[in-house]
Amino acid sequence: MLQWIFKGIDDMEYVQFGKTGATVSRLGFGGAALGIKNYIRPYDPAAEESQESAHKALETALELGITFFDTSPVYGDGASETIFGDVLGGLEQGRIFLATKCVPTDYDGVMRSVEGSLKRLRRDYVDLLQIHGGTYTDERVQKILAPQGMMDAMKKLQADGVVRFTGFTSEDNNRAVFNLLECGRFDTVQLCYNFIFQHPYESTRPFGSLLAAERRGLGIAAMRAATSGTFQRWMKMIRPDDNFDYGSALIQFVFSNPLVDVVLAGMRSPGRVRQNAAVASDLAGRIDLRALHRRTAG
Numbered sequence: 409m410l411q412w413i414f415k416g417i418d419d420m421e422y423v424q425f426g427k428t429g430a431t432v433s434r435l436g437f438g439g440a441a442l443g444i445k446n447y448i449r450p451y452d453p454a455a456e457e458s459q460e461s462a463h464k465a466l467e468t469a470l471e472l473g474i475t476f477f478d479t480s481p482v483y484g485d486g487a488s489e490t491i492f493g494d495v496l497g498g499l500e501q502g503r504i505f506l507a508t509k510c511v512p513t514d515y516d517g518v519m520r521s522v523e524g525s526l527k528r529l530r531r532d533y534v535d536l537l538q539i540h541g542g543t544y545t546d547e548r549v550q551k552i553l554a555p556q557g558m559m560d561a562m563k564k565l566q567a568d569g570v571v572r573f574t575g576f577t578s579e580d581n582n583r584a585v586f587n588l589l590e591c592g593r594f595d596t597v598q599l600c601y602n603f604i605f606q607h608p609y610e611s612t613r614p615f616g617s618l619l620a621a622e623r624r625g626l627g628i629a630a631m632r633a634a635t636s637g638t639f640q641r642w643m644k645m646i647r648p649d650d651n652f653d654y655g656s657a658l659i660q661f662v663f664s665n666p667l668v669d670v671v672l673a674g675m676r677s678p679g680r681v682r683q684n685a686a687v688a689s690d691l692a693g694r695i696d697l698r699a700l701h702r703r704t705a706g
């Protein structure tokens with residue numbers, strides 16, 4: 409459950425990130441858009457202007473008090489981690505909470521993946537290592553949790569101090585995901601939750617992966633807060649002349665769910681960072697999710 413710790417720089421909100429006990433900014437910097445070529449719109453992470461804008465976006469995030477940063481080796485084949493490393497690599501220990509991910513399912517593959525991540529991030533540890541999840545099947549979960557499998561590698565890295573906490577990310581809400589949530593071996597989860605993907609939590613129904621994660625005390629981050637552009641594309645299709653700022657409204661929707669500790673937004677420019685920091689500090693703009701879902705008047 410969301411616990412406001414204090415309001416800091418420019419009214420940035422800080423929360424306790426579940427059972428990690430770490431205090432992090434509620435607005436999290438999502439690194440996918442910085443690294444993936446043509447993600448959401450035409451974009452080249454290798455272009456000089458992209459790099460400059462990305463560096464400034466990260467610097468602005470630090471200035472505005474964002475402390476949660478999320479990336480993955482697969483975002484542009486290491487490009488996002490490299491950009492993170494350029495700006496965040498030299499920061500003093502404990503200044504930020506840095507999360508990355510790993511994809512392989514075997515022990516040695518995890519070790520190699522983290523070694524590469526640390527080089528690109530220019531760090532000797534990360535705060536959070538997450539299994540980069542798209543889809544989970546029962547078989548995949550069995551493999552992850554099997555002796556000498558992915559989980560054991562992550563726990564070894566944790567024991568060695570290379571990784572402070574472990575988690576997983578998921579697009580799915582199937583039985584396999586609930587098994588991972590219930591297995592008791594993770595500190596955090598990152599779930600796809602936004603205005604158009606409300607299946608992890610709908611306030612009128614007492615179930616869903618967000619609720620299960622909350623009951624387990626996991627730190628909860630929501631990915632794709634601005635729907636990775638899907639909602640905006642739909643609006644452009646049906647109302648091409650409509651210039652309403654749907655992005656901020658979508659992000660405010662996710663902030664309005666008190667089960668979500670960290671709201672991850674992809675940001676490529678300092679302007680976007682300022683825009684989302686303003687949403688993060690706009691407590692009066694939060695909506696009542698129960699009222700939103702009410703189907704009867706009075």
Ligand SMILES: NC(=O)c1ccc[n+]([C@@H]2O[C@H](COP(=O)([O-])OP(=O)(O)OC[C@H]3O[C@@H](n4cnc5c(N)ncnc54)[C@H](OP(=O)(O)O)[C@@H]3O)[C@@H](O)[C@H]2O)c1
Pocket residue numbers: 437438439440441448449478479509540541542577578579598630631632633634635636637653654655656659672673674675676677680683684
């Ligand atoms: N499986 C996984 O582990 C997984 C999957 C997806 C995402 N994630 C994590 O979640 C983060 C967020 O997801 P995402 O980047 O896919 O999607 P997102 O945050 O929903 O969308 C990112 C795009 O939305 C635009 N945007 C952001 N804030 C906006 C605002 N206030 N108004 C208008 N547009 C805005 C930006 O566009 P411009 O480029 O035009 O500024 C940005 O490129 C990722 O970066 C990643 O860290 C994890």
